[in-house]
Amino acid sequence: PVIDRDAARRAYDDDRAHVFHSWSAQGALTPMVVAAAQGCWLWDGEGNRYLDFSSQLVNTNIGHQHPAVVAAIQEQAGRLCTIAPQHANDVRSEAARLVTERAPQGLDHVFFTNGGAEAIENAVRMARLHTGRRKVLSRYRSYHGHTQAAIHLTGDPRRWPNDSGAEGVVHFVGPFLYRSQFHATTEAEESERALAHLAHVVEMEGPATIAAIVLETIPGTAGIMTPPPGYLAGVRELCDRHGILLILDEVMAGFGRTGEWFALDGIDGGVTPDLIAFAKGVNSGYVPLGGVILSNAVYETFRERPYPGGLTYSGHPLACAAAVATIRAMEQDGIVDHARRIGQDVLGPGLRELAARHAVIGEVRGRGVFWALELVADRETREPLVPYNASGAAAKPMNDLVAACKRRGLLPFVNMNRLHVVPPCIVTEAEARLGLRLLDEALAEVFGG
Numbered sequence: 498p499v500i501d502r503d504a505a506r507r508a509y510d511d512d513r514a515h516v517f518h519s520w521s522a523q524g525a526l527t528p529m530v531v532a533a534a535q536g537c538w539l540w541d542g543e544g545n546r547y548l549d550f551s552s553q554l555v556n557t558n559i560g561h562q563h564p565a566v567v568a569a570i571q572e573q574a575g576r577l578c579t580i581a582p583q584h585a586n587d588v589r590s591e592a593a594r595l596v597t598e599r600a601p602q603g604l605d606h607v608f609f610t611n612g613g614a615e616a617i618e619n620a621v622r623m624a625r626l627h628t629g630r631r632k633v634l635s636r637y638r639s640y641h642g643h644t645q646a647a648i649h650l651t652g653d654p655r656r657w658p659n660d661s662g663a664e665g666v667v668h669f670v671g672p673f674l675y676r677s678q679f680h681a682t683t684e685a686e687e688s689e690r691a692l693a694h695l696a697h698v699v700e701m702e703g704p705a706t707i708a709a710i711v712l713e714t715i716p717g718t719a720g721i722m723t724p725p726p727g728y729l730a731g732v733r734e735l736c737d738r739h740g741i742l743l744i745l746d747e748v749m750a751g752f753g754r755t756g757e758w759f760a761l762d763g764i765d766g767g768v769t770p771d772l773i774a775f776a777k778g779v780n781s782g783y784v785p786l787g788g789v790i791l792s793n794a795v796y797e798t799f800r801e802r803p804y805p806g807g808l809t810y811s812g813h814p815l816a817c818a819a820a821v822a823t824i825r826a827m828e829q830d831g832i833v834d835h836a837r838r839i840g841q842d843v844l845g846p847g848l849r850e851l852a853a854r855h856a857v858i859g860e861v862r863g864r865g866v867f868w869a870l871e872l873v874a875d876r877e878t879r880e881p882l883v884p885y886n887a888s889g890a891a892a893k894p895m896n897d898l899v900a901a902c903k904r905r906g907l908l909p910f911v912n913m914n915r916l917h918v919v920p921p922c923i924v925t926e927a928e929a930r931l932g933l934r935l936l937d938e939a940l941a942e943v944f945g946g
């Protein structure tokens with residue numbers, strides 16, 4: 498692409514003068530101007546090229562500027578840009594059908610939102626109305642979004658300054674063998690003990706007060722910890738025993754990321770939740786879209802009784818046209834299977850090779866195009882390379898690593914002491930290998946070896 502450097506400089510200046518950014522102290526920001534993007538690649542305002550191993554916020558599953566999706570949005574814009582949610586609309590109807598066809602049996606309806614947090618917000622509202630109960634359980638080491646219920650459910654430090662203590666959320670410890678809180682040494686032990694802990698929390702909180710248990714099928718930003726065999730099935734069973742709904746958050750893990758349409762398809766033979774929250778990969782974020790997929794039992798609750806919620810842009814035609822084109826393209830091009838194979842054949846083995854060479858890598862975990870490197874100060878003690886919620890000087894080693902990656906034209910995703918390798922699902926073998934090589938060099942520069 499041709500990069501207009503003057504336009505990029507103006508973009509930077511206007512940004513600093515007028516744009517208020519998420520999650521940040523505004524004063525110290527030096528945002529990279531992104532002038533163009535294509536597939537797995539980005540160009541900054543100087544014309545430097547980057548391989549996007551972050552998929553932005555782990556959402557551009559189909560890559561940037563997929564021609565079929567761009568054309569679908571253009572065609573829809575020429576035909577009908579917007580329509581209120583009470584009307585029926587062809588692309589909204591088709592998007593709902595395509596999404597539910599990929600969900601487990603018995604989840605046949607979609608409530609569309611503009612993103613993931615709103616999906617969680619509405620899933621929790623539905624669960625509370627369906628059960629007549631208020632309390633909701635979620636795990637530490639999770640992220641569910643920044644709106645009221647979603648940020649209270651979140652089990653990471655972003656909740657702390659937002660926590661009113663009044664949302665009826667109780668947190669529990671989920672399975673994470675590498676940092677087991679249950680003194681487990683095997684996946685089987687971790688699964689069993691994490692389930693026993695959750696059963697205890699349910700018992701102590703009062704099962705009849707709990708509307709739902711909310712889990713990311715595979716926690717994403719919190720560290721990409723695939724639950725050990727039996728855990729999700731065990732949570733499902735616990736929910737069934739007490740009339741508690743299971744809400745699975747597939748916002749980050751869904752739509753190809755794990756090499757499955759939904760991450761839940763690849764775990765315990767496919768656990769069926771009562772509600773699924775999705776967003777991001779459903780249309781790779783080309784136009785904001787999220788939603789809740791409802792079980793038929795929850796749907797029945799609102800057959801006679803009105804659902805007390807709605808959004809002006811629920812099922813926005815531009816977003817739904819993008820979703821229809823994205824899902825069709827992923828199906829036609831075999832993108833979900835491709836993501837699984839890249840994980841099995843290239844990223845998994847390649848990252849384990851990096852771990853063999855770099856002592857700073859304590860653990861490699863993931864599947865598909867959804868991988869985390871757990872970076873440690875000491876492999877024996879597993880002390881994290883930077884403390885939980887490190888900022889400023891304490892976060893320096895991670896910042897140095899990001900800078901070393903970017904100097905080489907690689908854009909990684911980092912959170913606390915972890916570097917996540919989360920390229921678009923369409924990443925080619927050659928691109929994946931190039932990214933691994935650049936990461937190898939960056940690790941060597943910052944940590945030696």
Ligand code: PLP
Nearest residue numbers: 612613614640641642748749776
């Ligand atoms: N749930 C999960 C698992 C997420 O990763 C995110 C965003 O990263 C959200 C919910 C919130 O989605 P959004 O930022 O679209 O509101």
